[in-house]
Amino acid sequence: MKKIILALAATTFGTAAFAVDFATVDANQDGAVSAEELTAAMPEVDTNAFLAADTDQSGTLSEEEMANAIDNGLLPAG
Numbered sequence: 711m712k713k714i715i716l717a718l719a720a721t722t723f724g725t726a727a728f729a730v731d732f733a734t735v736d737a738n739q740d741g742a743v744s745a746e747e748l749t750a751a752m753p754e755v756d757t758n759a760f761l762a763a764d765t766d767q768s769g770t771l772s773e774e775e776m777a778n779a780i781d782n783g784l785l786p787a788g
């Protein structure tokens with residue numbers, strides 16, 4: 711359990727521990743991850759998690775939004 715907490719703490723100090731490769735999830739390489747791209751890469755993610763992660767409600771996730779969502783536990787880290 712301690713190891714898990716330490717791993718979570720490490721992810722809050724930047725994107726170095728960012729386990730999900732944004733460029734891989736961004737299948738069409740347009741710099742934004744759509745709900746379709748996200749669920750293709752992470753089938754276990756539901757739409758509500760996507761909507762919660764899309765903090766500016768643009769309909770897509772920026773790399774920052776995705777990193778924050780992973781830090782917040784909205785999205786799996788990989």
Ligand SMILES: [Ca+2]
Nearest residue numbers: 736740742743
């Ligand atoms: Ca995209």
